[in-house]
Amino acid sequence: MYYVGTALAEMTMPQISPLAGEPIERADAERLAGVLKALADPARLRLLSLIQSAPEGEACVCDLTAPLGLSQPTVSHHLRILTEAGLLEREKRGVWAYYRLVPTAIATIADLLTPPRKRATKKAR
């Protein structure tokens, strides 16, 4: 849950294909589980959704506390987890901290989950 940010990257580089071909390795299972844990929370799913649908695709903490109905520290906590998981990126402009989705992060997770599809090593299409 700490360097899972790198975990996502490490899983995309080599085509691990977790639920595809052969049994997944223990280390890979823990990495993927770490990223999924970051996703497996109602508040964090709503945060991702809110940020993604925000005007410029970005939002600061002060815009997110009210829709979620959670305290500011709690929202910051969730944003931290999502960022460390590699799903969000943070940019501080002045006093505000703007969060936006890491472009292909979620799609990468979806690909890792999607089973058969015949894992093409590079691009056979």
Place this chain on the structure above:
Amino acid sequence: MYYVGTALAEMTMPQISPLAGEPIERADAERLAGVLKALADPARLRLLSLIQSAPEGEACVCDLTAPLGLSQPTVSHHLRILTEAGLLEREKRGVWAYYRLVPTAIATIADLLTPPRKRATKKAR
């Protein structure tokens, strides 16, 4: 974590597309989080992988305890969670209980996660 099995079905019927267009609803977020919670565990990911790569695409508990290095009750516990989440189906033949993947369950989750696909909503950039 109990009737999430139905939750998955309820989310596929209408195209909720959680992380797509507009902000996700609270109830939908909880349903999706429930299914993701079932996935967000190393042991359960390995179980899915082991079962999926088993000879006939099915496996009984006794085949799964050794590879996982977990006790039989713990394995049964995880299989129960996966089954209730709608990811596995159980068939009892004689003394053995055979588990297999629910055909499109994981792919459905992947689809729910996969973002807009350039849904012409508002964001024209």
Place this chain on the structure above:
DNA sequence: TGCGGATATGCAGGCGGGTCGATGCTGCTG
């Protein structure tokens, strides 16, 4: 320089979850 607003961090309480050992249940088999 000092104040105020926006965030992040520390701390603590409460709850849910992963694990195991013991036990109950069911269906084979001798």
Place this chain on the structure above:
DNA sequence: CAGCAGCATCGACCCGCCTGCATATCCGCA
């Protein structure tokens, strides 16, 4: 019918996590 093997359930322990309150930190502004 008795014994046993495969599996599920129960109870308990412990750890991690979600949450809020209090506080610290950072930055802009007067």
